[in-house]
Amino acid sequence: MSRILIALLTLLALSNVQALEPFKPLPELPPIPRSNSQTPEKVALGKQLYFDSRVSFTGKQTCNTCHNLSLGGDDNRSLSTGALGIEGTRSAPTLWNVGFQTVYFWDGRAPSLEAAIGEHLLSSSEMGMPNEATLVGRINAIEGYRKQFEKVFPGKNSLGYDNVTKALASYIRTLVTPDGPFDQYLGGDKQAISRAALRGYNTYIETGCASCHFWVNFSGPVPGLAFQMGEGFYELFPNYIGTEYDEQYQLLSDLGRYLVTGDEGHRYMWRVQSLRNIAETAPYFHNGSVVTLEEAIRLMAKTQLRKELDVQQLSDIIAFLKTLSGRIPEVEAPILP
Amino acid sequence: MSRILIALLTLLALSNVQALEPFKPLPELPPIPRSNSQTPEKVALGKQLYFDSRVSFTGKQTCNTCHNLSLGGDDNRSLSTGALGIEGTRSAPTLWNVGFQTVYFWDGRAPSLEAAIGEHLLSSSEMGMPNEATLVGRINAIEGYRKQFEKVFPGKNSLGYDNVTKALASYIRTLVTPDGPFDQYLGGDKQAISRAALRGYNTYIETGCASCHFWVNFSGPVPGLAFQMGEGFYELFPNYIGTEYDEQYQLLSDLGRYLVTGDEGHRYMWRVQSLRNIAETAPYFHNGSVVTLEEAIRLMAKTQLRKELDVQQLSDIIAFLKTLSGRIPEVEAPILP
Numbered sequence: 001m002s003r004i005l006i007a008l009l010t011l012l013a014l015s016n017v018q019a020l021e022p023f024k025p026l027p028e029l030p031p032i033p034r035s036n037s038q039t040p041e042k043v044a045l046g047k048q049l050y051f052d053s054r055v056s057f058t059g060k061q062t063c064n065t066c067h068n069l070s071l072g073g074d075d076n077r078s079l080s081t082g083a084l085g086i087e088g089t090r091s092a093p094t095l096w097n098v099g100f101q102t103v104y105f106w107d108g109r110a111p112s113l114e115a116a117i118g119e120h121l122l123s124s125s126e127m128g129m130p131n132e133a134t135l136v137g138r139i140n141a142i143e144g145y146r147k148q149f150e151k152v153f154p155g156k157n158s159l160g161y162d163n164v165t166k167a168l169a170s171y172i173r174t175l176v177t178p179d180g181p182f183d184q185y186l187g188g189d190k191q192a193i194s195r196a197a198l199r200g201y202n203t204y205i206e207t208g209c210a211s212c213h214f215w216v217n218f219s220g221p222v223p224g225l226a227f228q229m230g231e232g233f234y235e236l237f238p239n240y241i242g243t244e245y246d247e248q249y250q251l252l253s254d255l256g257r258y259l260v261t262g263d264e265g266h267r268y269m270w271r272v273q274s275l276r277n278i279a280e281t282a283p284y285f286h287n288g289s290v291v292t293l294e295e296a297i298r299l300m301a302k303t304q305l306r307k308e309l310d311v312q313q314l315s316d317i318i319a320f321l322k323t324l325s326g327r328i329p330e331v332e333a334p335i336l337p
Numbered sequence: 338m339s340r341i342l343i344a345l346l347t348l349l350a351l352s353n354v355q356a357l358e359p360f361k362p363l364p365e366l367p368p369i370p371r372s373n374s375q376t377p378e379k380v381a382l383g384k385q386l387y388f389d390s391r392v393s394f395t396g397k398q399t400c401n402t403c404h405n406l407s408l409g410g411d412d413n414r415s416l417s418t419g420a421l422g423i424e425g426t427r428s429a430p431t432l433w434n435v436g437f438q439t440v441y442f443w444d445g446r447a448p449s450l451e452a453a454i455g456e457h458l459l460s461s462s463e464m465g466m467p468n469e470a471t472l473v474g475r476i477n478a479i480e481g482y483r484k485q486f487e488k489v490f491p492g493k494n495s496l497g498y499d500n501v502t503k504a505l506a507s508y509i510r511t512l513v514t515p516d517g518p519f520d521q522y523l524g525g526d527k528q529a530i531s532r533a534a535l536r537g538y539n540t541y542i543e544t545g546c547a548s549c550h551f552w553v554n555f556s557g558p559v560p561g562l563a564f565q566m567g568e569g570f571y572e573l574f575p576n577y578i579g580t581e582y583d584e585q586y587q588l589l590s591d592l593g594r595y596l597v598t599g600d601e602g603h604r605y606m607w608r609v610q611s612l613r614n615i616a617e618t619a620p621y622f623h624n625g626s627v628v629t630l631e632e633a634i635r636l637m638a639k640t641q642l643r644k645e646l647d648v649q650q651l652s653d654i655i656a657f658l659k660t661l662s663g664r665i666p667e668v669e670a671p672i673l674p
Binding site: 052059061068075085 | 402405668
């Protein structure tokens with residue numbers, strides 16, 4: 001039984017009737033883990049850290065440098081260079097709606113947003129901090145931060161590395177883009193999307209895209225529903241090896257989840273990506289090798305579903321995917337301590 | 338006759354009675370040059386460019402990197418490193434209220450904000466663009482920008498280098514921090530500043546600080562009043578050479594305006610800096626060598642006025658200078674094309 005089918009059956013087995021719908025409008029907030037409850041003060045602190053370049057070792061980079069909320073939530077680059085000038089090996093994804101993921105990184109190696117952030121801060125190709133103590137010491141030297149951490153995380157060790165990641169995660173969970181045209185359509189406004197988009201929706205279903213890209217975030221199960229946090233929804237990519245795309249876009253040069261687990265079954269396995277705001281987040285795929293949405297769709301149909309889409313189908317699916325672009329909330333630049 | 342006296346007499350000679358007041362609340366907007374009228378669309382375009390890293394050669398830096406509106410309008414560093422990794426030789430000043438200047442850069446070498454921006458974009462220690470055409474080509478490749486430039490600057494050559502600097506200047510002129518406690522005090526609210534600040538205000542006048550740091554921006558004449566755009570208000574710094582500070586803070590290693598004009602009379606001449614938001618913009622002076630406001634005041638009294646301030650005087654002047662911190666307007670991150 002294919003993994004896709006198992007996932008769908010799991011969904012169907014849920015007693016909640018709503019769960020039978022393959023898609024669902026985006027809620028205002030993703031599930032909040034009990035270990036990191038959301039308070040306005042914690043979110044505000046996380047937002048400051050998100051936009052503060054002192055969180056990077058060289059002081060030249062913020063979270064927003066690569067996950068740019070002004071630019072669709074990513075940096076529109078294939079690969080990004082970190083604070084130390086070292087280029088990463090995988091494309092920076094958008095952070096809009098990542099709170100709906102159950103695992104993090106392209107290979108799903110982090111079981112929580114907090115764990116993913118903790119790794120980002122220390123990565124030599126990202127924020128470049130040499131160790132946890134350096135980061136904590138840096139923040140501790142800023143009086144305003146010290147006071148805020150004491151308030152947000154009362155008790156001993158209020159300014160610990162874990163709390164830095166918790167504050168950042170709290171802010172990032174607020175990065176949600178609701179009310180896109182397709183969400184409005186799902187909510188009952190049948191005029192919210194064009195006829196082309198509606199055709200594209202049907203083509204999307206018929207082609208089989210929805211087998212993996214379904215549910216709230218168009219990336220399969222969300223935390224607390226069918227999957228728990230830390231459980232990933234993975235697929236082979238490419239599913240059919242041997243197309244011209246393998247070489248053209250170097251699809252076989254990164255072994256994906258195999259690099260995490262060493263399990264042969266995980267060769268070329270990747271976390272299923274969200275399609276929300278996909279029209280704003282080119283270039284595409286783990287290596288950022290595909291520049292246009294059209295080519296990305298053509299490639300996916302071929303490598304995943306062994307199908308060739310004609311020009312009309314492609315154009316319709318693009319029209320549909322564009323309705324997955326949500327309302328980007330206003331982001332007010334924080335005042336830093 | 339000293340330059341300071343000349344400047345004061347010039348002010349006194351103005352017929353407008355208001356002009357006799359040495360200080361004045363900050364207006365909502367600085368003077369807008371006729372050659373670059375302000376429109377909401379132009380300001381919005383300039384704001385996008387301000388926050389867009391593609392305006393730097395490496396795509397790693399925005400205007401906001403060094404002139405960080407979340408951090409008092411500067412980057413709290415002595416010297417800043419540009420997009421190419423090259424460090425500049427002078428400290429990045431805050432951009433809040435710079436529209437009230439008559440000349441730009443520490444040495445006043447740019448006669449307008451537009452000219453200053455044009456130089457920043459090409460400087461190897463700032464945005465690092467190799468030439469004007471590269472920047473224009475870069476922006477021209479972004480469809481959204483192309484359309485906006487056509488709308489904001491109709492006619493031929495709508496996307497020219499000059500128009501890039503004009504759009505940026507239009508946005509930067511909106512960066513004004515009105516309604517600080519001292520502005521409220523000047524507006525008639527005598528309770529807006531503390532008794533310590535009031536004592537500090539008197540000490541500031543008696544010590545002689547106001548000889549140079551007066552008027553709207555606490556930096557002497559503003560455009561259109563006594564001085565025209567392009568005319569600079571300069572002072573010797575240090576005025577009295579030979580204090581211990583010369584060596585301690587390397588005050589003599591940068592020749593200031595002399596490097597621009599080659600005129601011996603311009604050795605160690607510098608544009609008089611604004612004191613607005615001074616409490617938020619450490620470290621201080623052209624080389625960013627002085628870390629605390631207290632030490633900066635002590636040094637200025639000694640090197641400029643040959644005076645020693647006691648602990649009470651210093652503390653009072655600090656209290657006064659803190660009332661020059663204005664209300665930082667909300668800055669909403671723009672959506673980039």
